Structures are given as C-alpha cells and as structure tokens.
Amino acid sequence: MKKSIQAPPASGPFSPSVRAPLWLLVLVTLSGTMAMHIFMPALPLAGADLRASPAGMQQTITLYVVGLAFGQLIYGPVSDTIGRKPTLLVGLGLYLVSSVFALFAPTLEWLLAARLAQALGGAAGITLGRSIVRDISTPERATKDLALLNLLTLVGPGLSPILGSFLAGQFGWRSIYVFLVGIAAVMVLCAWRLLPETNQNRSALAFGKIAKDYGRLTANRRFVGFMLGGACSSTALYPYLATAPYIVHGQLNLPISQIGWFAAVTIVGASLGSSLTRRLVGRLQTELFLYMGVCLSLSMAVLFLIVQTMGWLNVPLLIALTFTLTMGAGMASPAALSRSLSVAPGLTGSAAGLYGFGQMAAGAVGTRLVGYGSDPAIACALVQIFLTLAGLAAFRMATRGPAAAPA
Template sequence: MNPEASRLWRAPRWALSVMLACLGMLGPFSIDTYLPAFSGIAAALQATPVQMQQTLSAYLLGFAVMNLFHGALSDCFGRRPVVLIGLAVFTGASLGCALASSIGELVFWRTVQGMSAGAGIVVSRAIIRDMFPPSEAQRVMSQVTLFFGVAPAIAPIVGGFLFVHADWHSIFWFLTAVGGALFVSNWRLLPETLHKDLVQPFHVGTLMRGYWRLCSSPKFMMLVLASGIPFNGMFLYVLATPVFLGEHLQFAPTEFFWFFLCTIGGIMAGAWVSGRLAGKMSAKRQIMRGFRIMVAVSLLNVALNLFVPLSAWWALPLIGLFSFGWALMVPVVTLLVLDQVPERRGMASSLQACIGSAANGLVAGVLVPLVMHSTVALAVASAVLMAVGLVAWYGVRRTIPA
C-alpha cells in the first residue's frame, strides 16, 4: 500500500471505488455491446458470418496480448499515464468503428479497441492495492467484481436497444461517448498512486525476467487459474445465450432478461457478501465457501440435465447460484495474486488478465460452438471449467496462511 494514500485521494473512498469499477467494466462491456447488431452490421457491410466473427476474435486477441503489458508499463511509468493513454486510444478506436465503411476497417479498429480496453481493468486492480489496506481492498475489489460480472449481461441489452431505435453505428458512438467521459473524469480526478520507491526501470530484459519469474512460480500460476477459469463456467452460458435461451428453453427475445436477471443477481449478491466478510473471515475459508457452492451447483446442474426435463424454473436459478459462488471467492483470490509480488503488482495484474482473457477467447471460439447445442454438454463443460479452478486452488491452498 502507498504510505501516502490518505493524501492522494481526499474525496470519499466510495467515489474512487466507483471510478475504478467503471474502468474495470470497460473491457467486458465493449465486447458484448455490439453482439445484438451482428446481423445488421453484416448486412450493411456485406460481410460473411466468418468475417463478422473476426471482429470479435480480433478484439479478444488484441485484449489478451496487450493485457501482458498494461500493468508492467504502469510499474515503470505510473498508473495514471497508462490509464489515460488507454482511454484516449479506446475512444479513438471506438470512433473509428463508428465511421467504418468496410468489414476490414471494422476488424482493424476492433483490434485497436481491444488492445486499449484492458488498461482499465488491469491497472485498476493495481491501484486498489496501492490505495487500500487488505480488508478494505477486498471490499473495493468486490465492487469491481460486481461491475465486471454485470457488464456482459447488461451490454447486449444496451446494444440491442440502440440497434433497434437507431442503427449499428449508434452502438460505437455510444462507446465513444463512454470512453470520452471516462477519460475526462480520470484526467481530472485520478491521482498517481504508484509510490516513487516502487517505480521500476523500463528495460526489456528486466520485464522478460519478471514475466519468467511469475510464469515459473507454481503458486502464482495456480492462483491465477483458480481465479480466472471458474468464471467461464458461467460465461459460456452468456456466450451461448441465443442457442441456450432461444432453442433449448424456447424463450422469445423479450424473455431473455430473466437469464440476465439471475446472472446479475448472483454476481451482485456474491460480491456484496464478499465485501461484508472482508476482515471477518480468513481468505482460505471464504474461497472454499465459494468453491463448495460452485461444486454443489455444478453436480446438481449435470444431474438435472441428465434425468429431468429441461425447465427454466431450475436451469436459470442454478446459473445464478454458480455466479454467486464465483463472485464470493474471486475478489479474495485476486488480491492473493497481486500480493505474490508486491513490488510488481502491475505486472502480476497484467499476467492474470492475459491468462484470463486468453481462456475467455478459447471458450468463446472453441468450446462454446462444440457444446452449445446440448444442454448436457453445456452443464458438463461448466463443471469441468469449475473443476480446473478447484484443482488449482487445492494445489496451492496449503501455502496460504490461515
């Protein structure tokens, strides 16, 4: 923690929490906002389905690659410059998307958008640990987790509304406005939170040695897997929404909000409980409670899909309960990840985000197309992703102080 934190931010702490949460939601929000307009964009730009998929794949690739560097650069040049440059580039890229007249231009600007959007969530995690002691940092991290999980559910609703009442260009004009508003607010309010004694020299060799140190640390890698992979147990249902809700549950588009209501409700409740438990329960106990909930829900979900006729009455609440378990434990695991290397928290956050976004990309591009046409396959895939995180946690939990 920065010893001068109390002098850097004199406004109420909740205001800093809100600003950091907004930075954290920018990446996932810009991924999903334009999804309802896929068909409209394809028709307007005369693009094939494969070309439209490239607009998503290019974003995720840029997001994953640059996540490796945002935090590390913030260790060298400061948190504030990296955040501001990232927001400026994101705003310009969103403007480029809005003005795109061909599918090639849209793919290019979506790549730039992805490369810049990760700066907010990566650096905001490091800022939280710069500014808050452990228990308070957990409360703030819980709020950021809430926004991060809610964004993928709300974004398609906003995008669908804009597409129906205007056109697909309006979605990217909206993202331009969001990026501009965040740039102005952070320019005026965000202090530099990296203490001068922790500034790292910018040398490529030093950066590579730092990445190697983290990647070769079993404890660090296990914690990263435990925090990031279980999220996909819920996220694959979000990605498979058109098929899962439209084909399996026979929902009309106007009924999709029930799914998002359950998902958002679970994340909000889990993040709220996690914040309330900060300083009152050990990290190990809270993480295990989250995993126990996800294990029970996953097993029940597989069993019901195998032996009981599919019904929204049990399918949607189970996804909400899974989201609750994930949101309960992930703020604590994320703080453990950052505290593995207190002198390079930005780099730790970068690597964590890169691995998480790479996993999201694999799930979106490979796993979901394979399993989305079977509810049993979806349930099993969700359970397997949760199990990967659970095994990783059991591999490292004995090294975590009680």
C-alpha cells in the same frame, strides 16, 4: 457514487494520503468488458450493412477477446515504470480513437481493426483499475474494493447485451459506438482531471526486466494457483452466455427478445456473491471464500448436467442454476484476485496484467469449447464442470503448505 478510496497511513507498498475516486475506477473497469459483449446483439444488423458473413462478423468478438487478453500483459509492467495515470490515459485515448473509427467503419476489415485496437485500449481500464486499488489499500481493504471492481468483469457480459439490443433495435448498430465514444470521452476527461498518480515505487522500463518479472510470477506457485483459480472460477459463466440463445430460444422456445434477461440473471448472482465477500472478508479467512465459491459453482454445473440429461430443464430451474453458479463465481473471484496481487508486492502492475490475461484466456477457451457437441446445454454444463474443477485444483495448489516468500 461519491466514495473515494483512501490509503491508510501505513508504510511499505501503499501510497499514503492518496485518494482515487471509486466511481471512476468502476467506470474504467466496466468499459473493457462492456464493449466486448455490447456489440453481440447487433452482429446480424452490422453484417447486413457491411455485407459480411456471420463467420466474418463473429471475428469482431474473437479479436476483441484476443486484444483484451494481450493488452493486459502490456499495461501492467508499463505502469510499474512510468506510472498508473499516464499509462491509463494512453489506453483510454486508444479506446476513444478506435471507437470513433468503429463508428464510421465502411467495411468489415475496417471494423475488425478498430475492434482490436479498442480491446487493446479497454484492457488498460481493467488492469490499472485493479493496480490503483492495490497501490493505496491495505490487503483487507483491497479485497473489499477489488470485489467491486471484479464484479464488473462478471456482470459486464450479462448487462451489455441488454443495452446493445436496445440501442441496435431502436437506433441501429452504429448507435452502440456513439454510446461507447461518449463513455470513452468522459473517462479520458475525468482520468486526466481527477485521478492522482498512485504508483510511488516506479522502476526503469526494460524488456528484459518485463520478461523476468513475468517469469518470477509464473514461477511462484501461489500466484499461479490464485491466478488460474480466479480465472477459471470467474469465467464459468461465459459458456452459459455463449449458449443461452440456443437454450432459451431453441430448447425452451422463448422469444429471442427475452435472451438478454436470462443473461441478466448472472448479474444478480455475481452481485450477491461479491457482496457477501465484501461484507464478510474481515470476519472469515479469505481462502474460505475461494473454496466456498468454486465448490458452489461446481455443484451447480453438475446439477445442470443431471437436469439436462434427464430432460427436466425448464425456465425456473435454469434461472436457479445459473443464479447460484454465478453467485459462487462472485464469491471466489475477488478473494483470488486480492491474494494474487498480494503475493508479489513489487510486481503489482505485472501481476494485475497477467491475472487479467488469464481471465480472458479462460473465457476464450470456455466459449470455444461449448461449440463442440450437438446439445448446447450439455456442452455448457460439461465446460463449466471442467472450468470449476480446474479452479478448485488451482486453489488447492496455491493454499497447500507454507506461504512462499514474496517474488
């Protein structure tokens, strides 16, 4: 992928004559979500090697989600102050060092600490990849390019378990961290040599100002609506990923080795939805993609509940339902992300960080809620209905009435 994002010759918040390699922004965005799920298939192997219980190993996922959520709150305002490039290099460096520590972890406690640090570093790529796009693009162009970056946060959880299963099965669980160390080293080198500074409107760092900036964002009805709506709609697939092993293997009696391919269905659906948004955003109002996407996902979640309750669920229906639901997520989430970052032009980094925090928080809530109930498929459908209804209500809050003045 040799495409670069080039800023238009416009004035204002954009950086003219600055290029950022799109493939590099894709890579750093992918790294954060990929490392979150690539380790999941290797939990039993690592647990046996480290003499850790299943509950203890599950904490490696929980702490990663926590670190990814809170890390995104930090990088946004810091990059607004010292610049995108140095902030990204610090985050990627932390990601690299912590991946090395995880590779050689002798105990569960060591691995938990490394995973938390790895998540704090990986959060930089998600937050700053989006901020850099927004720095150097017009709003319309930003929606198209953010759709590609946002796609990575959707498909990462679907693609990563397949790769993790292969690496762990063929070479052992530590091979996963060999792979992540290699990816991290490439990102640090390329970001250092190829990435320009895109933030031309830096301000002094002050903790009081950071708190005030987040306060301004959370007080902005439109930002909160787009952020919550995007977070809920884009993470509606997380409950499915958490319950897929029990549905595919436990209910449909398919081999465990096929679970990863059912997760891969989400990649295709999200890719198609995101591609539709990228292709049509200049012809239709952006808000239309919000409602089309979330309503499509909601209808599939309701249909999923009906099918499971009636005892009709089978492989073709499960594939069709999850494909269409994630296509709706792929349509809505890039439009929501673009709109949320456009609400407050002077707070792009903080807005990107808070948006990412909302995504991870919604994902954590969704994966936690599906643990309740005796039927995994029904629990999955109910949580998806809850998330998509919440997303629809949030989009309605953001788009009703006249646009608010910029924060």
